[in-house]
Amino acid sequence: xxxxxxxxxxxxxxxxxxxxxxxxFYIDDALESGMVLNIGPQHPATHGVLRLLVQLDGExxxxxxxxxxYLHRGYEKIxxxxxxxxxxxxxxxxxxxxxxxxxxxxxxxxxKLAGIECTPRAKYIRMLISEMARxxxxxxxxxxxxxxxxALTVLLWAFREREKLQxxxxxLTGARFTxxxxxxxxxxxxxxxxxxxxxxxFLEEFDHNLDEMEKLLNTNKIFIQRTENLGxxxxxxxxxxxxxxxxxxxxxVEYDVRRAIPYLDxxxxxxxxxxxxxxxALARYFVRCDEMRESAxxxxxxxxxxxxxxxxxxxxxxxxxxxxxxxxxMEDLINDFMIINFGINPPVGEIYSSVENxxxxxxxYLVSDGSGHPWRCKIRSPSMxxxxxxxxxIQGHMVSDIVAVIGSIDPVMGEADK
Amino acid sequence: xxxxxxxxLKEKFSDFITEVxxxxxxxxxxxxxxxxxxxxxxxxxxxxxxxxxxxxLCGVDRAKRNDRFEVVYRLFSLKNKQSLRIKCRxxxxxxxIDSVTGVFGTADWHERETYDMFGINFINHPDLRRLxxxxxxxxxxxxxxxxxxxxxxxxxxxxx
Amino acid sequence: xxLESAFGEGFITxxxxxxxxxxxxNSLWPMPLGISCCAIEMMAAADPRFDISRFGSEVMxxxxxxxxxxxxxxxxxxxxxxxxxxxxxxxxxPKWVIAMGACASSGGMFRSYSxxxxxxxxxxxxxxxxxxxxxxxxxxxxxxxxxxxxxxSSVLQFQNNTMIEPPVVNK
Numbered sequence: 001x002x003x004x005x006x007x008x009x010x011x012x013x014x015x016x017x018x019x020x021x022x023x024x025f026y027i028d029d030a031l032e033s034g035m036v037l038n039i040g041p042q043h044p045a046t047h048g049v050l051r052l053l054v055q056l057d058g059e060x061x062x063x064x065x066x067x068x069x070y071l072h073r074g075y076e077k078i079x080x081x082x083x084x085x086x087x088x089x090x091x092x093x094x095x096x097x098x099x100x101x102x103x104x105x106x107x108x109x110x111x112k113l114a115g116i117e118c119t120p121r122a123k124y125i126r127m128l129i130s131e132m133a134r135x136x137x138x139x140x141x142x143x144x145x146x147x148x149x150x151a152l153t154v155l156l157w158a159f160r161e162r163e164k165l166q167x168x169x170x171x172l173t174g175a176r177f178t179x180x181x182x183x184x185x186x187x188x189x190x191x192x193x194x195x196x197x198x199x200x201x202f203l204e205e206f207d208h209n210l211d212e213m214e215k216l217l218n219t220n221k222i223f224i225q226r227t228e229n230l231g232x233x234x235x236x237x238x239x240x241x242x243x244x245x246x247x248x249x250x251x252x253v254e255y256d257v258r259r260a261i262p263y264l265d266x267x268x269x270x271x272x273x274x275x276x277x278x279x280x281a282l283a284r285y286f287v288r289c290d291e292m293r294e295s296a297x298x299x300x301x302x303x304x305x306x307x308x309x310x311x312x313x314x315x316x317x318x319x320x321x322x323x324x325x326x327x328x329x330m331e332d333l334i335n336d337f338m339i340i341n342f343g344i345n346p347p348v349g350e351i352y353s354s355v356e357n358x359x360x361x362x363x364x365y366l367v368s369d370g371s372g373h374p375w376r377c378k379i380r381s382p383s384m385x386x387x388x389x390x391x392x393x394i395q396g397h398m399v400s401d402i403v404a405v406i407g408s409i410d411p412v413m414g415e416a417d418k
Numbered sequence: 419x420x421x422x423x424x425x426x427l428k429e430k431f432s433d434f435i436t437e438v439x440x441x442x443x444x445x446x447x448x449x450x451x452x453x454x455x456x457x458x459x460x461x462x463x464x465x466x467x468x469x470x471x472x473x474x475l476c477g478v479d480r481a482k483r484n485d486r487f488e489v490v491y492r493l494f495s496l497k498n499k500q501s502l503r504i505k506c507r508x509x510x511x512x513x514x515i516d517s518v519t520g521v522f523g524t525a526d527w528h529e530r531e532t533y534d535m536f537g538i539n540f541i542n543h544p545d546l547r548r549l550x551x552x553x554x555x556x557x558x559x560x561x562x563x564x565x566x567x568x569x570x571x572x573x574x575x576x577x578x
Numbered sequence: 579x580x581l582e583s584a585f586g587e588g589f590i591t592x593x594x595x596x597x598x599x600x601x602x603x604n605s606l607w608p609m610p611l612g613i614s615c616c617a618i619e620m621m622a623a624a625d626p627r628f629d630i631s632r633f634g635s636e637v638m639x640x641x642x643x644x645x646x647x648x649x650x651x652x653x654x655x656x657x658x659x660x661x662x663x664x665x666x667x668x669x670x671x672p673k674w675v676i677a678m679g680a681c682a683s684s685g686g687m688f689r690s691y692s693x694x695x696x697x698x699x700x701x702x703x704x705x706x707x708x709x710x711x712x713x714x715x716x717x718x719x720x721x722x723x724x725x726x727x728x729x730x731s732s733v734l735q736f737q738n739n740t741m742i743e744p745p746v747v748n749k
Contacts, residue, residue: 013547041661042611044640049613049658069550070658071614074566074690076535077559081566089687096615112442140618159625166622177619177711239471239496242524253496260499349441352474352492352503365490367478378476378490388527414614417550551692552657559691568691573656576663576700 018053018065034062037399041070045148045403048413050387052402059398064391068384071417079377083343084110084184085320087377092178094379095415097140098133098358100169103182108263109353109364110184114346116315122186123264124306128199129172129181130264130355131295131302135206136165137358138288145285145407146217149226157213161206168198184344185319186312196303206296214289227281231393231405234279241389244382245360246287247409251279257356268305271298281408288410318344343372352380359383359410383416419500420445423467431457436507444503451489451506451515458521461493461502469493469502472518475528477536481562486510487538491518508538517543535560595732602646602672603728605634606721609645609669611662613652616679616711620651623714633721642668647724649717650701653681654694666701674727676720677703680710 018036039052049070055063075094079087091106092099104126111117118126143158166176172195173179173188181188217223233243238251248255256273258266274290276283312319320339321332348370354363360382367376386409393405424438427447434450434457449457461469471494478488485507494501508515517540518525529540530549537558540546548555552573557564608630610620623630624638639645642665654662666675677697680686683706685695697703704727707720 013553017545017547041658042640042665048617069548069552070655070661071653072550072655072657072692073653073688074559074692077564077566078688078690093615096618115442156626159622160627163622163625163627176713178615237523240523242472242522255496261501350446351442351444352501354473361473363474365474365476365492376476376478378474380474384527384531385524388524564691566690573692575656575659575694578700578702 014053014065014067018055018063039402045406047144047406047411050406050411050413050416052390054394054399054402056399061394061397061399061402064394064402066387066390068387068413068417071413073418075379075418076377079374081373083340083372084346084374085340085344087374088182088184089178089180092180093414094381094418095137095357095359095362095383095412096178097412098137099178100129100173100181101133101137101355101357102362103180104130104264105353105355105357105362106364107182107184108355109351109366110344110346112353113349113351113366113368114184114318114344116185116313116318118186119310119313120265120307121191121309122311122313124302125187125191125311126182127264127266127269128191128299128302128306129169131298132165132168132199134295134358135292136162138292141288141358141407141410142213142285145404145410146223148403148407149223151217151220151223154213154216157209161209164198164202168195168202171195171198183312183320185315186310190311191306199299199303203296203299207293210289210292217285224282226401227285227404227408229278230281230397230401231408232278232280233389233393237392238279238389241392242385243360243389244385245357246284246291247360247386249273249275250283250287252277257354257361261354263353263355269298269301281404284408284410318346345370345372354380357382359412359415360386362415379415379418381415381418383411383413384418387411387416419498423500423502426464426467427457427461430460444501446503446505448505448507451508454491454504454506455516455518455521457504458491458493458518462521467495468497469495469500471496472522472524473501475518475525475532477532477538477560479536479560479562484509487513487536489515489532489538513537514539514541516541519543534558537561592732598733599729599731603634603725606647606674606724606728607637607639607645608635608647608649609640609642609665610638611648611650611652611665613650613654613658614681616651616681619711619714620649620678620717623717628714628718630718630721633718633725635721642666643670645669646672647674647676647721649676649678650682650697651678651711653686653688654697655692656694657692659694659697659700662697663700672731674704674724675701676705676707676717676724678707678717678720679712680708683708686710 034055034057037054037056041049041051051067053065054061088103088106091102094102139158139162143155146154169179170176173181233251235251235253238248252275254273254275271294274287276286316335321336325332326336346368348368350367352363352365354361363380365378366374369375394402431453434453435447437448439446461467473494474492476490480486480488487508489506491504517529529543532538533546534548534550612620677683682697685693705720705723707716709716
């Protein structure tokens, strides 16, 4: 039996922080005290391993403290011990719903640090895969949000569209899910005509299929009543809490990294930034649906404009040479050996580079000390920042609304826990 | 725009700015850690600069004898589409720095993560506890003297 | 209780075993412990293309009390290990475990301070599915291996021999 003093010290800090927070609600009846509910790490609707401690008054949420760390794999420490090329495979597993987008983000950061630029053809291929990843990720977001609210059919239709995209990725990169496709200086394989024809066939049917899915949800009274005026956040508060991506644009702030700090070749592509004013869960759903249509538009333009040419720049000290040359030519063999074993050795300095991931702004802060390993690699993950604003969003709502709010802000724990 | 920022910061806080670095079109200021709250408030509220978005806050272990750690802030101005980096050096013997949660609400969890990984203490933080590691973990993982494979036995495993 | 101890391994009991195993293996209800990227491929195994419900595993019960197969999909960290063990303990017998993916089998590509190098350090595993992540067809092949294992098992081996002693009233 533990003594009371031992019990006191064992009372965990997370419970203390939950119960001592000043929330502004007060309980009138002395007999009715708040209950602490643990929405545990293993739960069908928390989008991964997220633990929420929720303080309830009846069925209303008074306070909430999220706990992360159940998927902390130590990426930043692993990055300090591996070369830049080796870390590309790790970036796949960050936001595991859109792996191609993470690969693009990391290789853009390393190229900025090393001072090299990829070829025009590689730029268009990277834009194509980023937009395909965006459509795939938003499909899962809408599907799981609808499933959490109760509409199961939409999830199966969304996965059907995602399977078509994963077939294209299979033909292009060799893997349907964790691809590790981009390389420093370009991409690994070339974009073939088979990929073009598959993508054209997908785009022909895509608008019609998305219309069918929207017909089930957009005017559905149950869906609208469950998500309207839920988790409202104003534009100033959203900027203060650091939200980015569709969550910020649903509150009315027009901030898209593709237009603010243009990367790849997004300047020459014509697309709109979607914003809605209300800032509730329904607006976030609409932003994602419309963004998918914009991505389809970008894909059509990129398919028309893609130039011919090499897919990797020629820089012997930094870019891996072609495998056929490695087996036949002496200099390429030596360069390949040096790059794989000792790394690319960028100059001493630090940079920050970000892209517009489907979940928000994914940024890499790389500090280099001149050797082949990064000295520090900090991953600015959008999901961690969105989960930070979760207590603000669900205060005052019911327990069953928690699930709808989490579905609408769409966090991914692989990214939030790094 | 970058010249305007440098001019305004230097005329107001000239004794506290140690260095200005330009690398790959990015601007970095190394400042004294005692004035960090005033500098960030000034950058956020100035009507021409308007750096109202804190994108990132992290710590770096420089592994040098003096000023071992560094806290890096990245700011962005939504109006001018301009970004900026501010760094503060912290010595190993005095691991305290002011928390900027009063200026930017998003700094809350970033500072908790920096405390978890490096052990840097943020004064006036509303709720400073570990973010990723278990609550009673005794080490700071991202310091350079902590091994990649960890310390065996530091977190217990359930029995088979 | 009396039947098994009196008759032993005879003709009737092996036929009853075969019937029960046939019923069990064609209706394995999985409990998906989806932790990270492998969970997405597990969801893809349940979508209309790689139908998992043709094997009888239509209902993915998220409650451990109602399932008999635990699929651990994803990287297990030291912080999460306690939770996985608790859920394994909450499942009623008979139960089987699939370790899906490289991370659950052996720690995967993450050799760091917070990742458990394989869940077989604290949970008995029946089938390992390799891949990072394994394709949905791979998961279905692992499910078929479990079905073969169920086929060979008998009813007798799942008796709970560690029952708590009932309280003795009049000693």
